[in-house]
Amino acid sequence: MHRTGELYGQFQTLEQQKESSTLGMWIFLVTEVLFFGGMFLTYAINRHEYFTAFGVGSNTLDITLGTVNTIVLIMSSFTMAMAVWSAQTGKKKLVPLFLILTLTLGCVFLGIKFVEYKQKFDHHLVPGRSFDVWYRVNHPTPADDPKAIALEREELEKATVSTNDPDINSHAQLYFSLYFAMTGLHALHMIVGAGLIIWLIRVSLRGRFTPQYNTPVEIVGLYWHFVDIVWIYLFPLLYLIDRHR
């Protein structure tokens, strides 16, 4: 199909094109909800079944890094919204600026996530043969706070003995399988989003987005907000299960 300016040949008008693209993205997001939904269901059932082990697993996560990441991601949603707003109101110079900010914040998030993954790897908390929920307690490094280690040992012993879950290692492994599957797929979506934003930056530097034509910014924005919302659910479900003690 031929393309005239911004109008692709299969459409009659720009409005029709915009309506189609936006509806398409919303439907795609619905499929994403169901995609993540399968994992959330698996999480919910297993957490119900093995609450103690999930609490133990959750408490090994670094809540500071998690919180910082949540703030970073919310900020990136804000800058993305600003990019959409700039495109819609014709502030052509601001569009790439906000997009670059969004991309940077997204990369910060992924960087912090990488640090967290590395920690889990060091602590033998990656599911597999060498998974050992006791590893950190039994092999503390000089950098570790002995008080925190003692507390963790106490918690693990209590979980094993008093709540009668002798297979806490297996069940904590289930938690970490879900942790890596869910945050991993979320990170994959972030990487796809980052790729889309890089494409948008290139187009916006040529000043192509105008109040009449800004659908790409808008629908990538929708996608980016969706990925943020997934994290807004993941954060309490994975980090904050059993912190109140």
Add this chain to the structure above:
Amino acid sequence: MNQTPPSPGFHLPRDHYLNANYGIKSWLLTTDHKRIALLYLISVTFFFFIGGIFATMIRIHLLTPNGALVTPETYNKLFTMHGVAMIFFFLIPSIPAVLGNFLIPPMIGAKDLAFPKINLLSWYIYIIGGCFVLYSFSTGGLDTGWTFYTPLSSIYSNSAVTPAVLGIFINGFSSILTGLNFIVTIHTMRAPGMTWFRLPLFAWAHYATSLVMVLGTPVVAITLLLAGLERMFHLGFFNPAMGGDPILFQHLFWFYSHPAVYIMILPAMGVISEIIPTFARKPIFGYSFIAASSIAIAVIGFFVWAHHMFVTGESTYAALAFSFLSYLVAIPSAVKVFNWTSTLYKGSISWDAPMLYALGFIGLFTIGGLTGLFLACLGLDIHIHDTYFVIAHFHYIMVGGAVMGYVGGLHFWWPKITGRLYPEALSRFAAVILFIGFNLTFFPQFILGYLGMPRRYHSYPPEFQVLNVLSTAGASILALGYLLPMCYLTWSMRYGKVAGPNPWPATGLEWKTDSPPPTENFHVTPVVDWEPYDFLNRPDLGLVAGAPLAPAHGDD
């Protein structure tokens, strides 16, 4: 007013989508929905034959009680690979990706689907997924059953499960993108005057199908991904030895895979809703009820999945609810069957090949649907669960229903797709052969199942041999019924009689344009000012009320 049969005076249009440009690149990089539909036609036919070869081997093996052909392990692989090829790579894409892709834009007066590039992408995704699965088939095969139940699939199976699971995971996105494209197209691309209740019922059926594709497929995608991760990295999501829950896998799997049956049957119902009024020369009876029943089937279909698990371990109350909901699906299905029969009533029926397929569909779907009620019944299901009764039931729906609809639809729109007519006498013969072969293959299986022959077993007690031999004999007739259309349809692409824009004549908008249509489907954007299936007020069709219709093929 023209009452004479379409004379041999028709010529192919000068410019159409097939001669718009030439060369392999113009096909592999096309964004024309019609060309993509043909790409799909070739690829799903390929997978149909792959699946068909496995089916043939199964039927030959079951000629004797101890198995005539292969080892028990190989037999497990045969029925698994038959199911995977047929369900994921033939039945699910068949009508939507071939006929839906080709016809929805011209039916609603659009130049193309809303996202032509995504349409092409979905074909490539299908091909990539297909390659993974073929790789699995050719390097050790697959022996888990098409259902991939864990922990067999994730731990114990020694066959090539991982590439197969990844292939089906990838292929899922092809289905999702096709569904998404259809929904958006039907919402935003309709021509002026093409209101929702002037949409052809084929489009309604595809809208409902697309809802299922979009809402169901992501769930099976994540489920198979988790099962694949479990196998690759020894995780325990669905492995009871590690605290996981295998029944959760079954729930998630069937949450898609039951509605997937409606992905197969709803488009076929759409095809039938087009064929019946055309060859009964009557407006369809109860248009809005047929449209609404498609949506109702799609919606209710999402709430019946656990009827596959009545004996797997679910609470009695859950089973009661799922049994009741499964019965409910019978209502919209029956609405369709009754409305088709009412359309036939006092119609001016002509027995063209598409009509024979459509009538065959109604009969076979009715048997398949009614036996579904047997299976939805909690007490009876315990007796016939996992027997050949189930096999016969779903083959009546999927082969007797979906494939009959698909082949019937191919005949019906063949003149539109290629611009040429197929040989009528031969295709009527093929339709009858198909009907006889199908019933001979699968009806004995109802009896076998009721007598207690379990599915997926490589051997059986000697007293079941007669029925098994009948079934295998039927399968060979059935195979002829598929090979015949394959041959004469290919032949007719070059040598068939030129059809003209509307050989039947039918009322749909797609018949208003050239056959084959130009790349942009219509030379000028059409304006729709008529009601659907209205044979009475359409002088352009060349019909006189009450007058018998001249057959499209003249004297042949």
